[in-house]
Amino acid sequence: MHFIGIDIGTTSICGIAYDFLNHTTASITIENESEIDSGKSWEKIQDPGWIVTSVIRIIKKFESKYDVIKGIGITGQMHGIVYVNNDGEAVSPLYTWQDNRGNMILNSHITYAKFLTDNSGYKLSTGYGIVTHFYNIRNALIPKGAVKLCTIMDYAVMKLTGRKTPLTDYTNAAGLGFFNVKESKFDLSSLDNIGMDTSILPEIGESASFSGFYNSNIPVYSAIGDNQAGFIGSVRDREKSIHVTIGTSSQLSVYSEDFIQMNTLDTRPFPWGGYILVGAALCGGESLTMLKSFFERTFSLFNGNAGKVRDFYEILNNIDFKKHYNDILSVKTHFNGTRSEPLSKGSISNISSSNFTPEVLILGFVKGICNELYDFYNTIPENLKKNKDLLVGSGNAIEKNDLLVRVLEGTFNFRVVKSETDEDAAFGASIAALVGGKYISDFGKVLKHGV
Template sequence: MFINDVVKRTGLTKKAIRFYEDKGLLSVQRQINGYRSYSEDNILTLKKIKMLRSCGVSVSDIKLLFGNMITIEELLIKRKKEVENAYENYSSMFEDILNVFQNYKKGQYDLDVQFNETTYNSFIPSDTLILGIDIGTTSISAVVIDIENKTNVETYTLDNAAGIKSSSPCFNEQNPRIIHDKVIKLAELIVTGYPGIKAIGVTGQMHGIVYIDEKGDAVSPLVTWQDKRADEMLENSCTYCEKIFEVTSKRIYTGFGFATHYYNLLNELVPSSAYSFCSIMDYVVMKLTNQYRPLIHVSVAASFGLFDTKTLSFDKESILKLGMDNIALPDVTDEFFIAGNYKKIPVSVAIGDNQASFIGAVENLHETVLVNIGTGSQISFMSDFCVTDDRLELRPLFKDKYILCGSALCGGASYALLESFFRSYIKASNSDNSLQYDILNKLAYDAYKQNKKPLAVNTLFSGKRSNPNIQGSILNITRENFTPGQLALGFITGICKELYDFMPINPEKKLIVASGNAVRKIPVMKQVIEDMFGLPVQISYNNEEASVGAALFSAIAANVVKNIYEASAFISYREDIK
């Protein structure tokens, strides 16, 4: 049948039908004369697409569903989270979505669903398509970017869902094979849909390790950065991390690769077949490129601890003192390096997610401070010098360049704590259980505009990495200032001050780039950051900064662009978007 018949049977416009075909959701046969010939299967597919799009499901998520990367049940859970995050009173809206999903699961696709497609970001063929993949703790994200045209072509997100129930509450482990399988399938889906991809970059959660054998296969779970085993006590009343410091005078924290390895070594948990170890993103790069030895970028190697940032090599003397020379150390590079090929596409070595986020969010690397406020919070800026102090962590970026980084454990979670406090009161008063963020944001904004001084809130509710026992506080309360607005503004100010306290006195920076969900969802936070730092603030346009940064890194490694400065021209801020 011809397209006019399809329009009548589906209620979709010609433009929408061709858009879905362009996006790879629909495969249409062509006649000898070149005209499209639609089948009954095409009609069924379009009805499914229309139902899902009417619920706000993204085109990329429909691709994942049709590609068997996600189930309809998982998609419903994902859509519910998206609605909860976007709307305060989401209950009635979600009921409508739930009804459509239930009919979809029953195979009832002929319902009269009202929907008009309005998103037409059709793909324009390009020679500068790059794929970036971010293997996070809770999700796996991927983005296809077009460097030449400065556009994000498509974004994909999957739940990691690889957690392992451990025997100890201190352990935090994931199944590396589940993660590997998901990334391989996702890469295949994307590369098939975009055959012109020129390079693939990978980033992900740092610090954690997985043991591998001589064939490059995983022989242990991935022990993540959230693991607490190295904070357990040894027999002589000190923790494993404290013992490492006692022996080497080097400070590393629980969740860091060598802290994990030290604990495992003393407790006979290192697999007998273990030859070496690497991060989860290094493991995935090995599997993508059919390698059996990991090559680790300095940005990842340094996250394991016991790494000399001056020589850009592992501190073998300290490793020997601790008796950890029983395993082969991975090779390390500080170059933009191609590890191998996946389906003839160059794949770069993996880089750390902090470094990738910096590359993927900042246009002027030398003059910009990156502030990221999500569940936690982090401040990062580039330095040409291998110097730091006790407040900041020095992280290699690439050859002769470093990132100075300060991290707060609580960050935006502090504000979530405040919202939960007010919501629990409302629920107890027999009112509804709706999220209260919009009200809190308005109260904080009004207090700011009226020049009301916020309460002094110390948001160290999760302690510090260097002192997990320190606690938060709310101070300077008077009868006049103890209002919900000034309390909310105090929390926002406290979150920002934690990061400001990491800044050197004269950093010689000219711009703040802010990213993360908290910055995007709390309008007054941008003004608070500007006032506190005394610098203009731009909001990062890319929600998936780490994936974008990995893509740009691989573009340099594959010679799609000449250098980091040419790659950074891809970056834009919200004010740049028309």
């Protein structure tokens, strides 16, 4: 008896088939090659049709291997939006969470995101769906026939089930912006105040709500946010654990039973009760990708494109962490800005004649990623940090990079335990299908005791 979880990521799409009776998993991952080059450096868009076709391809591969599939859960990249028409068809690209139109200047040197923040009281950043939508309204970019907007995960559920209208849950609705997390609803009055037609917003339902059948017989459940799905798929004891995930971006998450509002951390709904406080950095593993490209270009420049280049992550994992740690370069990894300071830039300092080496530069980048997460950790209320003594690490950067794990442990002075599955968000989505189908009663039991 298998449950499928799909994670629609920015750079890859992963499927997990979880055998509920034998507690085993099988995974399929494909590169997300849906990016569309619009010629505008600030625009980050992907092809939703390509994404849905890839999701179906993964499901069909699992169908060919397993006779009994009892449910499908979906998760994926939060904040971004797709516009759909009355027939439930996409009439736009996916404007991803990395889209930078919200940082364009609206008037008087104020960005679109800053204008909305100042006129709503909500912390809003570029890439948030309603910020993107507001820009599109002001610049006459709403596609013809658009009647609703939704996340890419909600759209995938629509195409799997034949739904004509999107159904989102609280976790994804909150990622669009203008969402009252404490009351679990969009702030319609604030949206009215900025002149936005709220009829375009998706319907909100409980997490993992039954949404229809795929192929006439496999139940499909409403999507949940990938931050929450990753937490569900990784953490076994939410009272003692802090979740750190490092993929393209990076996030630090801690569970709170009670609603807490902070300037330094996002308060996000947790499926079926409670919240997670989240520190989100825009450039986590992407910092290492950037450094990798720098070294490859340097090698090409000096070597004339000849010769074989060693694997970057093999080099990382062979660096002597202790040897270089006391004379480290100070790297601020704000290469894509931050949520609160979008125009912030990265930097490299503390350079001396003895430490400006490739090894120390690599270590400095890794330390910079960890420091940004540790800064978030330091702002967590003491009562929530009190019993925390374990970092649960997930994401491709942590999976591939033992140096990153060692530096995380040194930075936090906590033991790091890697997620038990290679694709924790997809696994979390499969658990959502279990809950949606009432095979288990709630996420809390999964988090505390495992499945």
